[in-house]
Each structure stands twice: as structure tokens, then as C-alpha cells.
Amino acid sequence: MTPTRKKRLLMILLMVLGLSTATALVLTAFRDNIMYYRSPSDIKAGDIPNNRNFRIGGMVKTGTFVKATDSLKSEFIVTDYAAEVSIVYEGILPDLFREDQGVVAIGRINEGGVFVAEEILAKHDENYMPPEVAASLKKES
Template structure:
């Protein structure tokens, strides 16, 4: 093989290998940082992966908040009015967290079907609801009565 041709082939091989490594690392990083959203109906039906970081959202079920007196542990249920999922969280909850309010929790679903959250986000005013939560509530309430909160949220979250 001619030396110039050999040098070109070496350069091309290094470029291809470098691009392949860059694409592989980018794909790996994106896969590690993606958080898919699941509503309580999907989680209760077993459609959410176990021990994978996901987001779950809905409304905090009335009468479901139980705080541990000795620690920052809080147990509550998130509902989309069709199904509800138990959530465990240890930490300081947002000031706007309350029963009957919209939340999005990030964490992992354990083998017992309990969502163990490491972050809880609450809506920021009386009309706003995260778009994923509004869509999930709207899907679960089709064929049923729509609450005023869901209708307000749909109007507020329109782009």
C-alpha cells in the first residue's frame, strides 16, 4: 500500500472511531438523564418501569397526607381521579404542597408499587398545573365529569 494512501486510511479510521465514541457517549448520557412521565393510572396498571427514575404526577389525594413526627418522612397518595398511587418522600416539601393540589414527583417505583420520590414539585399558583398532569387528568376524566380545576388547568397550560 502506498504511504500516502495508508496515512489517509489511518486518518479516516480515527475519525470514524472518534465519531462513533462521541455518538455512543451522547446516547448514554441522554439515556441516563431522561425522566419519563407516568400518570397514576399507568403506574397502577403496571405500565411504569420498576427501579427506573421516572416522574409521576397528579393531584394530592384529600386526607392522604401522613407526616412522620420524628423525621421529614411524608406519605401521601397521588391521584388522577381514576387511580391513585402511594408516594413516600423524605425531605422538605414545597410551601405550596397541599391536599387537592397538583404535584409532580421524581423518583423510582419500588417492587411493592410505592413511588419513592426524591423530589416533589408543587404548582406555583391557583390556576397553573403542569401540562403532563393536566393531560393525564383530562384523559382519566373523559367520559366522566370534568372538574373546574382540570378545565382551568387546560386553559392555563395552553401554549
């Protein structure tokens, strides 16, 4: 092989190696940042991502919302009409949050089986419902 061909081959191999490394890094970053969605039925069936946050969605069950008087702690139950999951959240709830409305919570399940939310997302208007919540409610109805 001539020196020119060796240089070209080496350059091609270095570019392929660099592209492979960049692809591996991007895929690893995507895997670490994926936010899974689960319905209350999925959670009751034991389908929970280990050691990572995920989203749960459903309807806030009527009569279950309890707000602490001395802190920002709130407790309520989310249902997909087939299963229910208790949620605890400490923080300011969205203005549109209320019972019998769609909600999505981001957090994780603790040892007691209670979902500890880090963020609560409420619907935007009367007709809006997060697509995942609508699909899981339709599936369970």
C-alpha cells in the same frame, strides 16, 4: 495506492471511528439519565421502569395527607381521577404543596407498591400545572 492516499484514508477512518465512539458514549449517557413520566393509571396498569427513578404526577387527593409528628416523613395519595398511588416522602415539602393541588414526585416504587419519593415538586401559581400532569388528567377525565 500512493503513501499520501494511504495517510488520507487512514486519517478519514480514524476520524469516523472517533466520531462513532463519541456518538455511542453520548447516547449511552442520555439513555442512563432519561427520566420517564408515568401517571397513576400507568402505574396501576404495571407500566413501571425497572430499577430506575421516574416521575409521577397528579393531584394530591383531599384528606389523604399525613405528616409524622416526630420526623419529616409525609404520606399522601396522588390521583389522576382514574387511579390512585400512595406516596411516601421524607424531607421538607415545598411551600406550595397542599391537598387538591398538582404535584410531581421523583422516585421509585418499592416492593409493597408504594411510591418512595426522593423529591417533590409543587405548582408555581394558581394557573400552573406541569404539562405531563395536565395531559394525563385531561386523558382520564
